[in-house]
Amino acid sequence: MSVFAVSLLKVLLIYGGMLTLAAGMTLAERKVSAWIQYRIGPDRVGPFGTLQPVADGIKFLFKEELVPAGANRFLFRMAPVLAAAPPMLAVAVIPCAGELTIGGVQTRLSIADLDISALYVVAIGGLSIYGVILGGWSSNSKYSLLGGLRASAQMVSYELALILCILSVTLLAGSLNLHVIVDAQAGPIWNWNVFSQPLAFLLFVVATFAETNRHPFDFAECEPELVGGFHTEYSSMRFALFFLGEYCAMIVMASLTATFFLGGADVPFWRDAPWYLGLCAFLAKTSLFLFLFLWVRWTLPRFRFDQLMALGWKVMLPLALANLFLTGVYVSLAG
Amino acid sequence: MVIVKRKELSPWERLYLPEVARGLALTLRAIFRPKVTRRYPEEPLPVTPVTRGQPRLVLLEDGEHLACVSCGLCEAACPAYAITIDGGETARFIEREPVRFEIDMLRCILCGFCEEACPKDAIFMSDELELADFSRRAQVYDIDKLKRPRAALQKRIDYFYGVNDRWRKSSSTS
Numbered sequence: 055m056s057v058f059a060v061s062l063l064k065v066l067l068i069y070g071g072m073l074t075l076a077a078g079m080t081l082a083e084r085k086v087s088a089w090i091q092y093r094i095g096p097d098r099v100g101p102f103g104t105l106q107p108v109a110d111g112i113k114f115l116f117k118e119e120l121v122p123a124g125a126n127r128f129l130f131r132m133a134p135v136l137a138a139a140p141p142m143l144a145v146a147v148i149p150c151a152g153e154l155t156i157g158g159v160q161t162r163l164s165i166a167d168l169d170i171s172a173l174y175v176v177a178i179g180g181l182s183i184y185g186v187i188l189g190g191w192s193s194n195s196k197y198s199l200l201g202g203l204r205a206s207a208q209m210v211s212y213e214l215a216l217i218l219c220i221l222s223v224t225l226l227a228g229s230l231n232l233h234v235i236v237d238a239q240a241g242p243i244w245n246w247n248v249f250s251q252p253l254a255f256l257l258f259v260v261a262t263f264a265e266t267n268r269h270p271f272d273f274a275e276c277e278p279e280l281v282g283g284f285h286t287e288y289s290s291m292r293f294a295l296f297f298l299g300e301y302c303a304m305i306v307m308a309s310l311t312a313t314f315f316l317g318g319a320d321v322p323f324w325r326d327a328p329w330y331l332g333l334c335a336f337l338a339k340t341s342l343f344l345f346l347f348l349w350v351r352w353t354l355p356r357f358r359f360d361q362l363m364a365l366g367w368k369v370m371l372p373l374a375l376a377n378l379f380l381t382g383v384y385v386s387l388a389g
Numbered sequence: 390m391v392i393v394k395r396k397e398l399s400p401w402e403r404l405y406l407p408e409v410a411r412g413l414a415l416t417l418r419a420i421f422r423p424k425v426t427r428r429y430p431e432e433p434l435p436v437t438p439v440t441r442g443q444p445r446l447v448l449l450e451d452g453e454h455l456a457c458v459s460c461g462l463c464e465a466a467c468p469a470y471a472i473t474i475d476g477g478e479t480a481r482f483i484e485r486e487p488v489r490f491e492i493d494m495l496r497c498i499l500c501g502f503c504e505e506a507c508p509k510d511a512i513f514m515s516d517e518l519e520l521a522d523f524s525r526r527a528q529v530y531d532i533d534k535l536k537r538p539r540a541a542l543q544k545r546i547d548y549f550y551g552v553n554d555r556w557r558k559s560s561s562t563s
Binding site for chain 1: 412415416417420423424425
């Protein structure tokens with residue numbers, strides 16, 4: 055098999071897997087929320103409601119699409135695409151498993167193997183704010199505009215802490231390549247960065263919640279105050295695209311947390327584990343954080359906006375900076 | 390003006406994360422608690438004699454004629470104007486019977502006034518509550534849809550007698 059065919063296969067596999075996972079997340083969200091509230095959750099479509107996302111998708115397709123009067127039509131139509139695309143691009147560099155051979159071609163299970171993949175993820179992740187802010191602005195609605203404004207302020211503040219945490223990890227691994235970062239954590243379980251960088255791990259997890267606009271930082275949506283925020287005016291499949299983007303962003307962030315801090319596709323204590331076990335380990339670690347997203351959403355109330363900004367700038371940023379400084383001192387002394 | 394006294398948070402509480410962990414533990418325990426959802430069509434609502442469902446007409450022992458003599462008292466008592474009766478003559482001893490007896494279930498508020506108004510014990514509130522159909526016309530129930538053998542309504546009838554015993558004792562059952 056040619057290298058091109060192998061790449062194509064990997065693209066189909068990883069994107070197919072991610073979109074299926076995103077669809078599954080919509081169901082999981084409803085199921086987990088139901089369980090936490092002593093309910094059963096959707097169980098009518100398919101066995102245990104497993105076909106519910108399909109039914110939802112069909113319903114979205116048949117809904118009427120509305121564009122509000124006075125909206126900027128081009129940007130209004132463009133925004134959901136801009137919201138959904140970045141997380142799908144970011145997943146391209148995430149190492150889902152170690153080395154494997156497909157049809158005689160030695161390869162690693164990630165679509166692209168960039169030397170600066172950590173930088174790439176951060177850069178692409180920063181783009182996702184455009185969808186939210188353009189959607190909020192072009193809707194010609196005060197609620198949407200406020201949602202977009204809040205989202206942009208929030209994402210900019212928390213991206214700093216997020217990137218500083220990634221920097222601490224890359225300092226330890228000595229590379230921006232995610233594969234190298236994963237390999238550096240191979241072996242016994244205490245090689246994982248979560249043990250050498252507990253503070254960075256904590257800050258990173260909190261920042262991912264803010265980055266993906268999830269509770270308790272979902273100020274872009276904020277149902278009680280902003281009637282849904284930036285997507286108030288959206289309907290039909292464009293509305294669904296926003297959610298697809300949000301769930302894909304959650305998957306990307308969860309897999310990044312697993313990659314940076316829990317050794318990604320490494321099987322603990324087994325350096326030469328076969329690739330399919332690595333894939334299973336990666337999926338298990340990712341779903342751990344995906345469940346955390348849902349679990350936190352149905353537990354914590356929303357912050358106040360000033361609390362959110364204070365937490366971001368007065369707590370997270372100084373802590374992340376101090377952590378980066380200490381890591382730098384350690385690396386320069388040890389290395 | 391009211392001055393709200395805020396509780397001073399201890400340093401431990403101000404760390405926030407321990408309290409978050411406590412909250413998460415609470416919701417995690419909730420996941421494994423028994424569920425309270427009723428799977429409605431499979432698990433119907435509990436029904437007792439007190440349940441006032443849709444009104445139904447009582448059939449006589451012969452299983453053919455209604456107990457109703459089309460006096461129109463239920464029609465008059467109905468606060469929602471859901472009942473329409475057209476009376477006609479009959480060769481039977483009671484001389485009058487309804488040729489048309491319709492209850493618009495979309496108007497019916499299940500108040501039970503018809504049941505209390507009836508002097509002939511001909512109409513009672515059943516335990517039937519399901520109302521779904523595809524047209525409004527189908528919600529107007531005629532005699533064929535309303536008639537029930539007395540046995541089907543017996544629990545409600547017994548309950549009704551128990552409640553109203555002090556003034557219903559002497560009244561006959563058609």
